[in-house]
Amino acid sequence: MASPSRSNPLETISRRYDLLAALEADPGTKADLEATTDSSRSTVDRGVRELMTFGLLERDEGRLRLTMAGRLALSAFRDARNALESVVDVSHLLAAVPTDAPLSMALLEGATIHEPSRLTPNQPLETIANRLQDAVRFRGIAATEPIPQFRRILTERTIAGHLDAEVVFTDELLSFVLDDHGASLERVFQTGRFHGHVVESIPYGLVLLETTTTAYTFVVVTDDGETVGVIENDSEAAYEWGSDVFRRFQAAGVRLPSGGET
Template identity: 30%
Template sequence: MSLVPDRTDIDTTLSDRDEFLRKLIEQPRPKSKLEEGVECSRSTLDRALRELAEANLAKYKNGLWQPTLLGRRTLQNRDEYLDSLENLSEAAAVVNELPPDSPITGEFLIDANVHEASSTMPDAVTKTLLNSMAEANKIRIATPAMFTVLAEQFYEWLDGDQLECLEMLLSPGLFEETQVVLPGFTDTDVVGSQLELYSGPIPFDFGLWIADTGEAGVIVYTDQGIQGHLVNDRNAAVEWAHDQYAHAKQEVLQTGSAKS
């Protein structure tokens, strides 16, 4: 007979006996001490320990109930999974404006800081975006849209030599629209050689930026403006952003053109 517990049994037992297993992970103890730490009847405690043992999540050894390695790691993984669901739920108000086949994955969404635009003060979210970029020496951004405040801030940073490099991938037509708003934006006498600008089709519907090599963000647009943005400095998130940016740049170079 196989001693490997059924996956459904493990999930059910973790949900039902979470408190008991956590107590054993805190400190292995005899049943009498566990009874003191958990408010339940003796019959409930007996049943909980039996179910944990049957699922190979806990065992009785040398007079003590203690977690198995499976029990410890399974509970840890479950907690991480539930945390990730909470992260995804927090991001929903912003990212659900994107198509369901958007390339944004859990690698970027987990542990991201979410900033949703307010209906009463919609421009406040742009300030949090600019604050995220303010300390960077190099910024790369690929975007199908642009809002004036961001373009003006980039221009100011370039003019004041606050940026060593700004590399931009803009969708067709956006370059010309930016020049109308800021005629000197691509003037090398003003911004020097710090600006690298390319125009071509962007293969996603959101703005993607990378500050230096340690932080990345996503900007979600709507027909009315900006829905919000997300910022993440986890290695997995930044690696995802680098991959997406490299893909976008390859697409732009193949079908678009360099503007500066």
């Protein structure tokens, strides 16, 4: 078999991943690799030759061990594999998101996916409402009416002085809220703890919640006004990404004056 080309290290690492992983903790012999990976001697021989061609393995007193390049390559491959798995896990939800929408792997890696069912259609949004009960800061961009539970908690906590809130509405949502819940909106605006902006459209809903211990990022994916799923992440990287997205939409919007009047 010809030596692998320098142009395809990713293919080689993918094919020989088990060999690299088997040597991660300690050096080993080819016999050790045969037993650990349940491979034939010829398969191990070919794999070792390929990996050594890329400088990922070296011999040390009759045993094989990862080089520094091998350790870094193994780590990078795992990161890439995990990232791809994260994307695939939510690909059905992302189908409802415009292809030019701002999204980041920071949101997807380590995320929890909440999807509605026939018996619990509001469960994804109820998850956000439950987190809101302990929040001290709320920021969001929204195009669809929140569920009553969410609206009630947001209103009560803001009026009680327990929550600072900033919302970027779409024109359509703001018109609906003013028509159906204008009195409540005016009350929260009058607290001085609620601020709003309005934009023409958004690609998805975004909720950023801070409690005294944790910061949560939620992306609400909708299709024709129906929630098809919520992506939740409590990592610092996801929150930083979400904060940047919120600031961009807020800066592009028109600020609502005190009292909620446009």
